Structures are given as structure tokens and as C-alpha cells.
Amino acid sequence: MSRTGARPLALLAALTSGALLVSGCGSNGAAPAQGGAAAPVQGGSLTYATDVEPISFDIHVSQQDITGAIQRNVFDSLVHQDASGEFQPWLATSWEIAPDLKSYTFHLRDGVKFTDGTPFDAQAVKVNFDRIVAKETKSQYAASLLGPYTGTEVIDPHTVKVRFSEPFAPFLQAASTAYLGFYSPRTIQDNGSKLGAGGPADVGTGPFVFTSYTKGQSVVLSRNPDYNWAPGGAAHQGPAYLDKLTIRFLTEDSVRLGALNSGQVQVADPIPPTDVKTVQADSRLKVLSTDAPGANYALVLNTTKAPLDDPQVRKAVQRGIDLDTDVKSVYFGVFKRAWSPVSPTTPYYDKALENSWPYDPAVANKTLDDAGWTARDSAGYRTKDGHRLTLEWPLPPAEYVREQRDTLGQAIQADLKKVGIEVTRPRQDIGTYIANVYGGKEHIADYSWARFDPDVLRLYFNSSSQPAKGGQNATFYQDAQLDQWTDAGKATFDKTVRQDVYTKTQQRAIDLGLIVPLYVRTSVVGYSTQVHGLSADPNTWLSFHDAWIGK
Numbered sequence: 001m002s003r004t005g006a007r008p009l010a011l012l013a014a015l016t017s018g019a020l021l022v023s024g025c026g027s028n029g030a031a032p033a034q035g036g037a038a039a040p041v042q043g044g045s046l047t048y049a050t051d052v053e054p055i056s057f058d059i060h061v062s063q064q065d066i067t068g069a070i071q072r073n074v075f076d077s078l079v080h081q082d083a084s085g086e087f088q089p090w091l092a093t094s095w096e097i098a099p100d101l102k103s104y105t106f107h108l109r110d111g112v113k114f115t116d117g118t119p120f121d122a123q124a125v126k127v128n129f130d131r132i133v134a135k136e137t138k139s140q141y142a143a144s145l146l147g148p149y150t151g152t153e154v155i156d157p158h159t160v161k162v163r164f165s166e167p168f169a170p171f172l173q174a175a176s177t178a179y180l181g182f183y184s185p186r187t188i189q190d191n192g193s194k195l196g197a198g199g200p201a202d203v204g205t206g207p208f209v210f211t212s213y214t215k216g217q218s219v220v221l222s223r224n225p226d227y228n229w230a231p232g233g234a235a236h237q238g239p240a241y242l243d244k245l246t247i248r249f250l251t252e253d254s255v256r257l258g259a260l261n262s263g264q265v266q267v268a269d270p271i272p273p274t275d276v277k278t279v280q281a282d283s284r285l286k287v288l289s290t291d292a293p294g295a296n297y298a299l300v301l302n303t304t305k306a307p308l309d310d311p312q313v314r315k316a317v318q319r320g321i322d323l324d325t326d327v328k329s330v331y332f333g334v335f336k337r338a339w340s341p342v343s344p345t346t347p348y349y350d351k352a353l354e355n356s357w358p359y360d361p362a363v364a365n366k367t368l369d370d371a372g373w374t375a376r377d378s379a380g381y382r383t384k385d386g387h388r389l390t391l392e393w394p395l396p397p398a399e400y401v402r403e404q405r406d407t408l409g410q411a412i413q414a415d416l417k418k419v420g421i422e423v424t425r426p427r428q429d430i431g432t433y434i435a436n437v438y439g440g441k442e443h444i445a446d447y448s449w450a451r452f453d454p455d456v457l458r459l460y461f462n463s464s465s466q467p468a469k470g471g472q473n474a475t476f477y478q479d480a481q482l483d484q485w486t487d488a489g490k491a492t493f494d495k496t497v498r499q500d501v502y503t504k505t506q507q508r509a510i511d512l513g514l515i516v517p518l519y520v521r522t523s524v525v526g527y528s529t530q531v532h533g534l535s536a537d538p539n540t541w542l543s544f545h546d547a548w549i550g551k
Helices: 007-016 065-071 122-133 141-146 185-197 252-260 272-280 311-319 324-330 361-370 405-419 432-440 456-461 482-492 495-513
Strands: 045-050 079-083 087-089 094-098 103-108 149-156 159-164 208-214 218-223 244-249 266-268 285-290 295-301 382-384 391-394 422-424 446-449 517-522 522-528
Touching: 045 252, 045 272, 079 295, 087 094, 122 141, 122 149, 122 159, 122 185, 252 272, 252 522, 272 285, 272 522, 295 311, 295 456, 295 495, 311 522, 324 405, 324 517, 405 422, 446 456, 456 482, 482 495, 495 517
Parallel strands: 045 244, 045 266, 391 422
Antiparallel strands: 079 087, 094 103, 103 159, 149 159, 208 218, 218 244, 266 522, 285 522, 295 446, 295 517
């Protein structure tokens, strides 16, 4: 999941991907914000500022992290994934997995109701999962999380079996995300086409009710007074402590930080790297930072578009970028440069890739010479057969550019110019941007993808993960080994097998020059010392169920 928009929204989701994780230091964590041992206070309002506004609030359609982050407080899931990666009961009290991994049987909690009074039961699970895969829903990311789904069988009102056409190990993790959360069947029937607009039609079972949405400004969530089914590991089981949660969309870093400093908001995400030390020095504020799991922010190279169809040119791009210097100068040490397609907090991360492909302009220059790009034009760019070595890496509208990625892009352009590669960055409207990148018309895409599961490697590199069908493989590369390994990973829980296939996938993706990992996303959240009980799950979403405001 990510923070930009369509897959076609999926790309947008990945583009603006932003982890909303909190923990005191770098862990993969669901650690709570520490606020002392005082007893929780019931009531009050909290305002949370973020830098991205959802394009769609429909959790079954949108792929944006911000949609998941907001709607996590409105929609519950079958299971909860804790900080160690283990699964705990939530709307399901227990479950059995078939030996062939082709079906999962869930025993549902009794007494759960949607906020419109509709009971949550096995039929509600079926209605929601069937809606996700229905063509008219136009789901792309949620549908991919269901993978080879063939249907849901209602065994009795509180027992449901979810079936797949082939072994599908990633399903339990997928079932812990907001994207496979549950709408009231009544609102699906009455408002199915309107759920992307947010507001009272978005009816879930969560600790908060979606009260209102003002485009360009804010979302207001209100306490669900009947909530009594928090997941395992929650600090308490009853209703949320807060009466109201307001999410404000403050896209400019200075405005968001100013609102936190002035007390207009009590939680702000993200804190720009340039301002982290300032916030840390303020006795009224605290900072929580965590490396996000999933795919690192990276350049994804389109291997079907010349000259990137040549692996030597791709290798030159990899080795011609001074990432250590660029990442440090732009992010002041808050973000670390990346070595693998996935972050160190992702299960089965391959530490052996660290320092294995350092900046080396000599290697970049030699591979370009070997590829026949030996001449230079008057601007210093390499040419071959009268054509300049040019790569187009488009920019989306400014509101979709976060974390100073445009500034980092300028540094990358300058590095590659030194080895003779021209990188152009035309600004495109979001519709054109999505159509071009996911239509294979651009040389380079750039995005990250937050997910606490190595199956993200299948989404990125398996040839079946086609962008035209909602997939995330914008390399467009077809490789039998990558397909075999990532298919094997999704078909087993065997840790030895998964370690083997995911390690080889990471290494081969780098060796083939399919991707240039840039930096490991670190969530940096600022919050007032008056805020207690804030927490986040391994998917990097803040939870406000246990949050309360002290004096």
C-alpha cells in the first residue's frame, strides 16, 4: 500500500506512500507513544495533521496509504498483526488454514454490529470480499490482496470459509489490512457507488464513525459508543477515549509544523527531516520514528523501453548515482540509503546486499562505453547513432510529491549527467502521469510500497503483476526465475523456503538492474506531550482507539 492513488490509482498510492508508524526508536513497530502512567481520560478532541488527502475513501478501491490510515479507525479486520508479525484475533476469534493453503476458515466474534445497526456475520464477509473482486468495483490493490480468490462460503452465521484456486500464504497478512476491512452490507447496497466520497455512508464496525468530510480541509470522525471488540494487544476493549478525531490536510511542511508548534494540531505527520532536531528540542513535543516495512522508495526502470531494455544501461544508472551523499544531504541522516528493494524491517530482508553495489562512476562509464554510448554531444551527454542518451522520469503535480523527492531527483539528475545520461523531468497532470507510467510509456517510475510482508516482492517483480490489471510491476520485465521464486514464496509458510526464494529475488532484481532502491522510509511523527496511548500497526497506520488527551 502506498500513498499516491490509482493502480492506475495504485501508482498514485505508491507514489505518495507514507508510513504513519509510531515507536520510540527504530523498530518495526506497533509500539505505543509513551505518555506516563496516568489513568486514561475519557472525552475531548484530538486533531491530527497529515500531508496527503485521499483521492478516494473507498477502502476496496483506493490504494493510498492515507486512505488506509484514516479508515483504519473506521473499519476493522478479521485478524490483527502485531509488532512481531504474529496474528491475533480481531473480528475472527480463531481460524484454521487448510494444509494445501487453498482455504481459510474463520470463526467470527459474536455481538459485533456495524454502526448502522447491521450485524457483522459470515454473510457480511462474503458480501465484502465478493464486492472487492467484482469488475464494477474497479478494485485494484484490494483485489490483488485477495490474489487467486474463488469465493467465500457461508458455513453458518459465525463461520466462513474463504477459498483460493491455488496456495496463498500471504492472505492472513492481507486480511489484517484496512483494504480488506468490512462495510455494512446495507451501505454497500444503498451507497456502493458513493463510498469513495467518504462521510456517513462509510459505515464500518470500528471505534470511530465517519461523520463528515470537507474537501481540501478535513475529515471528522466521532466515537462509536458501542465499540467493544478491539483486537488482541489493544490497551482496552471498550469505546475510544476521544469523543472526536479531526484529520486536517496540511500539505505544506511549514504550515503543518507551525500548526503543531502552535497547538492547533496535537499530532503531525510527517515531520520534515530538516525540522526533526527542532521538534526534539521542544519540551512540549515528542518525536516518534520508525523504519517502514515493505518496498523502499526507488527508481523502477522500464525494461521494455529503449535504452533501458539494455541491462548495461540499467547498471550504469544504478552505479552512477551517489546515493550516500544525496540521501544524507537531502534528509540529514533521518532516512538511510537503501540497498535492497525491501526495507530492513521487512521479513526476509537480505542484509548481504548492503554495500554490494556502491556508487562507482568508473563502472557506470565503462558499462556505457561497452553498450556503444561512446560519443558525447556539445552538452556533454552521451550519444549513439546520432541519438542522445535520454531518460524521461516524469513529475506528478506538486501535491503528490512528498518527502522532498523532487529535490532528491535534482541530485540524481546531476549525478547521472556526470556519466553522460540526460534525465528529463516533465511535469504531468495526474491522469497523464498514471496513464504514461503504468502504460509503459515512461523510462522511470518512482514509488515506495508499505507492507509488512515480503510478498511485496511478488507485486513488484512477478510478470503476472501487470499494471494494466492492477499489478505493481512497472519494470514490465518477464523473468522465469523471479516468477518461480515469488510464486513459491506465496505458496508456503515454510520459513526456510521463504528465506531462500525472497533472498534470491532481492539479489536478482538488483543484478538485472530492474530497480534502484534510493532510501528507507522512516516515519517521523511529531506529537504533543498531552497525547497518550497513540499506537500503530506494522502496516504503519496510526491507531487512535487507545489515544487520550491529558493535561
